[in-house]
Amino acid sequence: MAQINILGVPMDLGAGRRGVDMGPSALRLAKLAAALESIGHQVTDLGNVSSPVQETQQSNKQSDEKLHFVHEIAATCKETCEKLKQLPNKVLPMVLGGDHSISMGSVAGVAAKGRTSVLWIDAHADVNTPETSPSGNIHGMPLAHLLGEGDQRLLSIWGGNAIYPEDLVFIGLRSVDEGEKSFLKRHGITTFTMTDIDRQGMAKIAELAIAQLSKQSRVHISFDADALDPSVAPGVGTPVPGGLSYREAHLLMELLAESEIVTSLDLVEVNPILDTQNKTAQIMVEMAASLLGKAIL
Numbered sequence: 001m002a003q004i005n006i007l008g009v010p011m012d013l014g015a016g017r018r019g020v021d022m023g024p025s026a027l028r029l030a031k032l033a034a035a036l037e038s039i040g041h042q043v044t045d046l047g048n049v050s051s052p053v054q055e056t057q058q059s060n061k062q063s064d065e066k067l068h069f070v071h072e073i074a075a076t077c078k079e080t081c082e083k084l085k086q087l088p089n090k091v092l093p094m095v096l097g098g099d100h101s102i103s104m105g106s107v108a109g110v111a112a113k114g115r116t117s118v119l120w121i122d123a124h125a126d127v128n129t130p131e132t133s134p135s136g137n138i139h140g141m142p143l144a145h146l147l148g149e150g151d152q153r154l155l156s157i158w159g160g161n162a163i164y165p166e167d168l169v170f171i172g173l174r175s176v177d178e179g180e181k182s183f184l185k186r187h188g189i190t191t192f193t194m195t196d197i198d199r200q201g202m203a204k205i206a207e208l209a210i211a212q213l214s215k216q217s218r219v220h221i222s223f224d225a226d227a228l229d230p231s232v233a234p235g236v237g238t239p240v241p242g243g244l245s246y247r248e249a250h251l252l253m254e255l256l257a258e259s260e261i262v263t264s265l266d267l268v269e270v271n272p273i274l275d276t277q278n279k280t281a282q283i284m285v286e287m288a289a290s291l292l293g294k295a296i297l
C-alpha cells in the first residue's frame with residue numbers, strides 16, 4: 001500500500017480553450033481520495049499550487065506570440081517542481097491538472113530525484129517547440145522542453161534535460177503535427193499509436209511499454225484525458241475521435257498496476273465546462289484507482 005500525496009495545479013494558461021483550471025476540483029468532487037483510500041492507500045491532499053487567473057493576465061498573452069503566458073506558466077511549473085522535490089522518497093505524488101503544460105513542473109520535480117521513465121498517454125505528442133507550434137499554446141510543448149529543446153525561460157526551471165528520449169514511451173497517439181513527427185523520428189522515441197493498438201491489442205502494447213519503462217527504477221505516468229475516446233471522456237479541451245476505449249484504458253492501467261513500476265502520476269486536461277455530469281473526472285478517478293491496484297477480483 002502506498003502513501004499518496006495529491007497536488008492540484010489549477011492552470012489553464014497553456015491551453016487554447018478555457019476550463020481545465022477546474023480539473024483539480026472536478027477530480028476531487030469525483031471522490032479521488034476516497035477511491036484510493038478504499039483500496040488501502042494512505043492519501044494526503046496537499047491542496048493546490050497557486051496559478052494566475054487568465055483574466056488578470058490577458059495583456060501578457062501576446063507578450064510572446066510563440067509562447068502564450070510563458071512567464072506565468074514557468075512560475076507555476078517551478079512551484080510545482082519545487083513542491084515535488086521536497087516530498088519524501090516513499091511518497092507517490094499524484095498531480096492534478098490543469099492543462100498538460102503543468103507536467104513540465106511535475107516531471108521535472110520527480111526526475112530531479114533520480115532518472116525517471118515517462119509514459120505519456122495522450123492523443124497528441126506534445127513535442128512541439130516554439131518554432132514548430134502552430135498555436136503558441138504551451139500545452140503542446142511540455143515534452144520537447146523536458147527533453148531539453150525549446151525556450152530558456154522554461155528550460156531554466158530544471159536546467160538541461162529532465163528526461164531522456166530512450167526513457168519515454170507514448171501510448172494513444174492519433175494527432176501529431178508535422179514538426180512533431182520529425183522531432184519523434186530525430187530522437188528515436190518509442191510511439192504506440194492507435195493503429196498499433198488496433199493491430200496488436202492493448203495487452204501486447206502494454207507489455208512492450210512496461211518492458212521499456214522498467215529500465216529505470218522510477219516511472220512517471222502522465223495521463224491526458226484526451227487519450228480516451230471522446231465518447232468515453234467528452235470533457236477534454238482537444239477531443240480527437242478514435243481514442244482508447246474504456247476497456248483498453250483500464251487494461252493498460254491494470255497491467256501497469258501488476259508490474260508495480262509506477263512511482264508518480266499526472267491526471268491532466270479534464271475540462272468540466274465541456275463535460276456531462278462530471279463523467280470525465282469520474283472516469284479518470286477510475287483509471288487512477290485501477291493503476292494503483294483496484295482489481296476486479
Ligand SMILES: [Mn+2]
Pocket residue numbers: 100122124126139224
Ligand atoms: Mn497532452
